[in-house]
Amino acid sequence: MSAEYATFGLAPAMRAGGVLANGDYQVHRDFVDFIVDGRPLLYQLSDLDAVSPLASDVPPAIFTAQVQSLLLEADPPLPDGRYVIYGCPECESLACGAVTAAIDRAGHDFIWRDFAWQTDEQADLELNGYHGIGPFRFRGAEYRAALASLLDEAPGGSRRRVLLIGARVALLAKLAAALRTIGIGADITRDAEGVPADELRAYGAVAFGRAVTEEERAAVRRAFDRAGVEVAYVDGLAPIVPLLVAQIENALDRSPPQQRRLTRLVAVDGEAGVEVTSPCRVRLTAYRLDRLYRTHAHEVFDGVLEAGRHRIALDAKAVKGESYVVARTSTSVLVEAMAR
Structure with a gap:
């Protein structure tokens, strides 16, 4: 030995x-x-x-x-x-x-x-x-x-709870249900005015819907600042529940950045650029909204990548129009809008 x-x-x-x-x-x-x-x-x-x-x-x-x-x-x-x-x-x-x-x-x-x-x-x-x-x-x-x-710390102190703010109540209800199913607490509100500081301290992230104005977002940030609570803010990319869940997962990741396995995702012109720090399985999922605002999801890559940077060509049909890419390992999630 x-x-x-x-x-x-x-x-x-x-x-x-x-x-x-x-x-x-x-x-x-x-x-x-x-x-x-x-x-x-x-x-x-x-x-x-x-x-x-x-x-x-x-x-x-x-x-x-x-x-x-x-x-x-x-x-x-x-x-x-x-x-x-x-x-x-x-x-x-x-x-x-x-x-x-x-x-x-x-x-x-x-x-x-x-x-x-x-x-x-x-x-x-x-x-x-x-x-x-x-x-x-x-x-x-x-x-x-x-x-x-x-033993000197509270083992449950990870603030695994999210405050959802938006105008589309039905979408927020579906998002909250999905989050609760995977073990993340979620509450829905229109603003955070008048919420006691002790209640705000329970949240680790705040997610805004696309319809929330900048003025409303600023008011929420002020409420958390007054309470002395540091949270991650998520700007929802699209009304797609799995996509929003992925964004929130990324926001709740408290692991040190230098210890993460999935460190980079770029989505440009039908390709994804991914960087990992050690060999691991990576899954890429593309989500897109068609002209009728229907959601389409496609698994576009699932394989083991060696440490380093990789360029992955994606199915053109999966990423046409308004589309987004989610990269996932067992310990990390990254989300990017497809740029043209």
Whole structure:
């Protein structure tokens, strides 16, 4: 085992939710990711759609138990001293598969070793091991300080709620229903005047419909400024519910920009330019409005891209007229209008 130390840290992360082109829903999850040697461990393993056990939506007692488990202050949940590092974002069942590792203490240090993909009580390291990943030896003081700091914070403090402001009540109702389905709270109003500051602090984003005037938008911003609340503002691109959900997902992403996997999307003249920081699956969906304002959705790309910048030609029929492109990985969403 290598005697070299790896650095250990934590950072906010997101499993991107959304309304997919086929009508399926993908649940939004906020969690704390493990940063090993300056990079999210999730990205070093493989292109997984998974979350750590340190999710913001679990009850406080369970969150505390997960932290204590990683500190080896509780018995391991799996045989052979193994712990779940990443699990299914939908149900967290081991049967769906999980990344596990053995965690040991060596003097004051902590060691994560023998990473594996596991679907039952016993891990088959030869068949399902992540060979070449780890072992990681962390300095005890750094490791304990990072995890212990989570116990001083409110695990549910991610402000996963959106205030929807617009004139088209029927559209806003559909948008609110879609957001609630994927785990994001949503409220509808015409303005924020007179709303108590404590209520405004519950929101992480404000989304404006296209019909909201600049004067009305400024009034909403003043209300949040007076309350001392910093939120992300979303200018709705079009009355298309999945597109608006994607914009809101992007606004709610609290992960550090330097830790994100999907970093760039450009949509120009029937092409999409995408940049990713590590190999991952990328899905591109095009939405367009026809002359009768009917919505058309097309999956225009679904594949694994290597780290770097990529130019992807899109189906001309999918992006003609007023159209928009959504790029999605498991942890990030970007949206752009097609420029001509």
